[in-house]
Amino acid sequence: MAIRVKCNCGEGSCPEWAIVELQGVVEAQPGFKDRLQNLEIGYLCRPSSQEVYTFTVGYHELTGSKVPLKKPLLVLKKIKHQDVDQSSDNNNNCRVELEVIGIIRQRILFKTRPKALISKPQQVAKGRGNALGSVPQN
């Protein structure tokens, strides 16, 4: 089969997606494993005008930077069309299309090991009220 790669972006206007990439795995508390939707992962912060970022996840702080990708990544979406009009045709007509829905040119990469923030929890909780200050339950 031949799958056409569709693109409705038009010249130079592909919506840009972002990647936040970090070492290893982020694990939710066991009680939230199956319902991650809406769960906050952490805070991304850009302390200065440099392209240096911190990512605070719970009591961990990661330091990283924004780096352009060597080659861009396209975000493709696979779309399956069920051809209903040709019901007489017994071979299952399931047309697949790929559509370009975005492009990624840079990522914010955290490649260092996390720094523990336990000694100064106020910093994490600052201005966030009850949100991040909550103690992990287990």
Next chain:
Amino acid sequence: MQQLEEEISSDPSRLDSPARITIPVHESGRDRVMEVPQSCYRGAEEVLDLCPGSSISVAYHPLFGSHDDLILLELDEKLIPDVIHQRVTLRGQPDEDAVFCTQSRTYAIKFVGNSNSVFLIPPSDQSKFYHNRQDCDGKDYSQNVVASVIKVAPGNMELAEVAPRLDKLKLLLSENPYSYEEEVGMDCLEEKEIPRTGLYNWDDIINKIQASDDELMSGLQALSAVEINGYWRIVDEKYMNTILRMLLHNSVLNDWSLSSLNEDEVVTVLELDGFPRALTYHCLHVYGSKVDENGKSCVWKLDERRVCIHFAREILREGKRKMEDFMKEWMQKIPEGMQASFDFLEGEVLTERIGIEKWIRSFSVSSLPASPADRFSILFRERPKWEWKDLQPFIRDLKVPGLSSEGLLLKYTRRTQPTPNAEPILSAR
């Protein structure tokens, strides 16, 4: 086609032992109930254009999931315009690894895994992900600027240029070559509803062959295929022979010059002899080239080399021949005005000595597989040792992206030179 090779990426940013970070339980706004009917989730823009001194909350998207239908494809900047202008396709049968085709090139697709956590954040106006706005609108996140992660990408697809996979093309078109019998059959049977198998039109071919449009077109030309009634066909050798002979016969009768054949005249005369215009035209294409195209009528010149090869093949089709017999018969068959040269048969025949006699037999490069590994394996099965000048005609058409012809030889052959002055001998690796 869906099967993907799992490979570990060589991402230098990866540490040897991955970190494990646990998120404290905190649902952003899950238990708040303020109504703010406004797009609450921000996206990639906020992450990428984060102002100095500010921060943004990163959360799982309301529709966060594995989203296997979202694929990341890494590709060269230079291919982006092809994608934007919708000039690329993926091709392959369900049991084949898919290839990525531009107008003129073919690329293999490979999945490269990444053990880092790659949080994918769409831009805020990706309406595609907001099928159910309620999910989003019912809650208040407007106080927090939130970047939402739609999926954790396990890796991405990569492209590597490859040679087109054209071997199957010949098999397909050989299923049902166009023959004289079919020609006659079409005339007397009014009913066109004869069951037709093994016929392929352009769309069938691009669905079955993993090559770009341009590569397919040159593949079809290399096979001397012709489009007849919408289907791409190879014309049966015997039938081609008949047409060519008739053309040559008529040039003698009508005093045509083989180096300046008037297309209209040739086609009209052969039509009277019962050959369809399309086939005569095809014959001119296969054995000649256009020399002049002024106004309506074209002038063709028959190619000495191609005509001579045709008659050599004709003779050797029955099997091997003694060299002198072959040469005698070949010279007889060559049309007047043409000069046969044994050099024409490079890449078409093999000669061997049996006792004091020299024999010749058909061994055509066009019948050999296009993949280098298969090609060399057949060649070395044919002969364990080759001199370079003998081998060269059988491999010069091999093209592997990123590998020079020397590279090919290094990869597939062993070179020996008994004495410094002797011709190098190539044998299997």
